[in-house]
Amino acid sequence: MYTLKRDDLLGLEGFAGKKADNLLASIQQSKQQPLARLLTALGIRGVGEVMAGDLTRYYSDLDQLSRATSDDLQLIEGVGPNTAQAIVDWFSRPANRKILDKLRSAGVWPIVSQETTSDTSKGNLAGMTFVVTGTMADFTRQGVKEYIESRGGKVIDSVSKNTSYLVLGENPGSKAEKARSLGIPILSEGALRQLAGE
DNA sequence: TCGCCTCGAGTTCA
């Protein structure tokens, strides 16, 4: 694999020393993403953001995961025969093994990340589950999620009777209706902050 | 068999 050199950049217009250094540093930085993030990007059927996070709690790098059998995987909460098989199949494909080789030789080989063990025992929202619908004024969706999770709450994306609160924004979808019919308490953005103790 | 939850793809809007 060809590795971009600092001198390559210096030949380009507009790339004086500092800018070149910044770019190279930025590229290096991009290789330091959490394992769960890379796992999601592999495109294994049934493995999205949440599943990937769960998997990294049991397997701390791709080598370990690639050696897992279907039975091993099914011991994990939320992983059944179907998903387990999809994972085993993915790692058995020669084309995918090549991808892994390339990642490894490019230095993209994350091990388990710092995050995710967000202990749910702390924070004002501990033990509560939230569903967010509509658009928030002061938050991006990711932002609301982080806000809630950092205070011990959990964010899921469909309303059920287990949902503690529905956080309602502008232009809500069908979730608002469902929450109402289930008698789920509805929170405005401000009410959420209040509940969180702001 | 059913309800809950995640995934994944389609839509809409700035």
Next chain:
DNA sequence: CTCGAGGCGA
């Protein structure tokens, strides 16, 4: 962002 499909656990 929404919403339907389908996997998983009970």
